[in-house]
Amino acid sequence: MTEMALAAPWFEAPLTGLLRRELASAMRFDAVSPAELAPAAPASPCQLYVHVPFCESLCPFCSFHRVQYRQEKAQAYFEALRREILLYHDRGFQFSDVYVGGGTPTVAPAELAATLRLIRSLWPVRTVSVETNPNHLTEEIFDALLAAGVGRLSVGVQSFDDELLKEMGRYAPYGSGEAIVARLAAARGRFPTLNVDMMFNFARQSPRSLERDVATLRALAVEQVSFYPLMSAASTRRRMQKSLGQADPSRRFDYYQRILQALGGAYEPASAWCFSRRSPVQTRSPIDEYITHQDDYVGVGSGAFSYVDGRMYCTTFSLNRYRRMIDDGQLPVTQSKAFTxxxxxxxxxxxxxxxxxxxxxxxxxxxxxxxxxxxxxxxxxxxxxxxxxxxxxxxxxTPRGMYCWALMMAEFFTAVNEFRDQMRLHIRDESAGGYSAWGAEESGCAGSRQVAR
Ligand SMILES: C[S@@+](CC[C@H](N)C(=O)[O-])C[C@H]1O[C@@H](n2cnc3c(N)ncnc32)[C@H](O)[C@@H]1O
Ligand code: SF4
The missing domain is CATH 1.10.10 (Arc Repressor Mutant, subunit A)
Known part of the structure; x- marks a missing residue:
């Protein structure tokens, strides 16, 4: 690709401005009493999203619902998760596809496998997708996931560039670019679909570094690659700026085009930022958690979203309250919004x-x-x-539309991130009177640690 950077298209600023206003109103939820309002089971099977908020190390750019991993806490969380799944079963919900995201779902592989076994015993599930990090690409974890029927493993890599990995705090916990390549090579072929999550438009990411990343992925020949534009939220902005520098949004278009060009021939778009390897054999697997073949999806776990019959629901971000509500036999939904x-x-x-x-x-x-x-x-x-x-x-x-949609989806996630920030503000109040077994909650806002999806 030419050394001249491509200028962002003229519609970028008006489109993102318009969308930001629309999304700010769409993402204004109301607090609800779960006794009054919880989703009713749709007539047909839908997707189940399972949120596991624990991570061994908290990345500065991440505004998903995530907390520092502690073994006892994770064990108690998974127990509550399984009881929540049973509550949905009792209410007549049916699930056909499962996506487990985080956080890092593989922090407690035995607990994760037990949870997937339970889901499979309740419904005839077609596809199971699980997110992980490179340090969990081990034979032991592969075996546990394969035995639990996982067909798609999605690994967060972000970049193979050691300097960028150090800046984003991922070099020490997840290894160098070279070590990650070796782990991905060992994982390739073990699952029907191996996806690698990458990010673009870091302040100190050069076009060369990005193109080297794409070349590495092509050489690895993984089935799927997702390239997310770097997104932020109010709660992460300062931390991101300190560790990663100030990203320049005007480079986004140029970097996106470089990705398309460098992947071309070997990969084809499956969504505006997910690319599947061209292959004579087509496997059916979920693209990512945001693209479902069903209209409705149900999110279980703290900080998970559901969309059922035109209404969005969100479960409490407080791990203490989450457990308490499930102990009381309630679905842990605390916020809801009916879409017009x-x-x-x-x-x-x-x-x-x-x-x-x-x-x-x-x-x-x-x-x-x-x-x-x-x-x-x-x-x-x-x-x-x-x-x-x-x-x-x-x-x-159209090809131009792909960039448009990547921008719009990034705006959507930014609005979701702002919503998560709001939800985190309630954690302290919500956890008052919490379970001593959970200990103090850790929240990423207000200087402490946090989580969410
Ligand atoms: C939330 S993580 C969960 C899985 C796993 N813990 C990991 O780090 O990949 C899933 C992916 O979201 C993407 N992501 C997280 N924060 C992001 C941000 N601020 N902007 C763009 N993508 C982001 C990363 O590519 C990451 O791999
Ligand atoms: S969920 Fe977020 S904080 Fe946890 S490892 Fe993934 S990117 Fe990092």
Missing amino acids: LGQRMRYDLLVRLFGLSLPYSYVEAKYGGRFWWLMAPELAAMRLIGAIRAERDAIRL
């Missing part, structure tokens, strides 16, 4: 087209003809900037 019809449609537009296409049959079955006139301004604007094109059976993203 327009918000539901925009959400579908965002999520479906992030997965590259919006089939007409899907829209017609769900909304009928009113979708087209209610979403006419959004669709017209997207066509005007050349982001989408109408084909015979579906609306599809």
